[in-house]
Amino acid sequence: MAELPPIRLSEAQRTRIQLRHKASIERFGYHPQALFWSDQDVQKMRFEVLANLIPSVEKSNHQAWSILDVGCGFADFYAYLNQAGYRINYTGVDVSPDMIYSAGCLHPDIQLFEGELADQGFEKNSFDFVFLSGALNEVVDETGAYAKSVIRDLYRIARLGVGFNLLNKHNSWIQSRADLQSFYPASIAAFCERFAYKVDWRSDYLANDFSVFLRKKVDVKSCV
Numbered sequence: 001m002a003e004l005p006p007i008r009l010s011e012a013q014r015t016r017i018q019l020r021h022k023a024s025i026e027r028f029g030y031h032p033q034a035l036f037w038s039d040q041d042v043q044k045m046r047f048e049v050l051a052n053l054i055p056s057v058e059k060s061n062h063q064a065w066s067i068l069d070v071g072c073g074f075a076d077f078y079a080y081l082n083q084a085g086y087r088i089n090y091t092g093v094d095v096s097p098d099m100i101y102s103a104g105c106l107h108p109d110i111q112l113f114e115g116e117l118a119d120q121g122f123e124k125n126s127f128d129f130v131f132l133s134g135a136l137n138e139v140v141d142e143t144g145a146y147a148k149s150v151i152r153d154l155y156r157i158a159r160l161g162v163g164f165n166l167l168n169k170h171n172s173w174i175q176s177r178a179d180l181q182s183f184y185p186a187s188i189a190a191f192c193e194r195f196a197y198k199v200d201w202r203s204d205y206l207a208n209d210f211s212v213f214l215r216k217k218v219d220v221k222s223c224v
Helices: 011-028 040-051 076-083 097-106 145-157 185-192
Strands: 065-070 088-094 111-114 127-133 158-168 198-202 209-215
Touching: 011 097, 040 076, 040 127, 040 158, 040 209, 065 076, 065 145, 076 088, 088 097, 097 111, 127 145, 145 158, 145 185, 145 209, 158 185, 185 198, 185 209
Parallel strands: 065 088, 065 127, 088 111, 127 158
Antiparallel strands: 158 209, 198 209
């Protein structure tokens, strides 16, 4: 599949998202609810699933995996990976300046960029692994074209693999929420198979969520 230019948020969409996050931080402070997660356990469960994409390198001579976290929020995924013993060089991106400021205060040693992914100009294969958790759950367009454009760009930027989650359209509660962007897992997998070397997905950890894993044609073991 030929590479297409990424779809960008309109100024109105960007402003809406930024104001929504600003209000949620003012209301909840540093808490998963400020990121629209129900609680920390749900957030951690999503992180555990995504982290399975990263090979264990604790007993190897590998320096560290480079990780890009798109829609990083407070950079909680960075904290989770550190606590779980992964060796990483972490970079976070978020369209919310308030989230970027908060993440920088919480983790002054990480690299952070404000803006959406398309603003950053990352080159092909810039990071070993690229992740996105919950950042595509808000409706931008009814067709899902924006979300699919972001997913394609995640794959372009990754050298080894991509992990992301989306809301599961099979769930009746999700179907009742017109403000939430959701997809059928098999449909997203079929879309990704048009450009990704290998596609896997799972939906066995939460009733309203599923995760997709995209791998490139690279022997990860040889990189360890």
